[in-house]
Amino acid sequence: MSQLKRLNAESTTVTRDLSKLNLRTGNIYESLSLISARANQIQVQLKEEVRSKLEEFITHSDNLEEVMENREQIEISRFYERMPKPVAMAYEEWLQNQIYFRNETTGNSSDPETEA
Numbered sequence: 001m002s003q004l005k006r007l008n009a010e011s012t013t014v015t016r017d018l019s020k021l022n023l024r025t026g027n028i029y030e031s032l033s034l035i036s037a038r039a040n041q042i043q044v045q046l047k048e049e050v051r052s053k054l055e056e057f058i059t060h061s062d063n064l065e066e067v068m069e070n071r072e073q074i075e076i077s078r079f080y081e082r083m084p085k086p087v088a089m090a091y092e093e094w095l096q097n098q099i100y101f102r103n104e105t106t107g108n109s110s111d112p113e114t115e116a
Contacts, residue, residue: 009084009092020095025103031094034101038090050080 021031057073084092093099 009088039086042086
């Protein structure tokens with residue numbers, strides 16, 4: 001997960017050059033499908049990470065009046081809110097050839113370690 005935090009993905013909305021999308025696959029729709037699949041994987045990883053970090057703050061009392069603000073919990077939440085969105089991270093990985101994919105119907109594949 002630390003490699004995701006080191007990506008230089010944009011945290012705001014940016015206009016993308018669509019011609020860069022289909023360089024590796026030759027098909028813009030296939031590229032978008034691969035990027036969205038990777039974005040889903042990133043989202044699941046981030047969700048599990050946040051959940052594990054916030055588990056220690058869970059109170060098991062039924063009394064709603066005893067809800068306390070915890071400064072550490074707020075800082076963890078803010079950190080993850082400021083991170084780039086999973087789609088931006090996946091797009092940045094795509095541009096840096098860090099995503100491996102294989103098309104079984106055509107036999108095309110991309111291995112970032114052999115292409116670099």
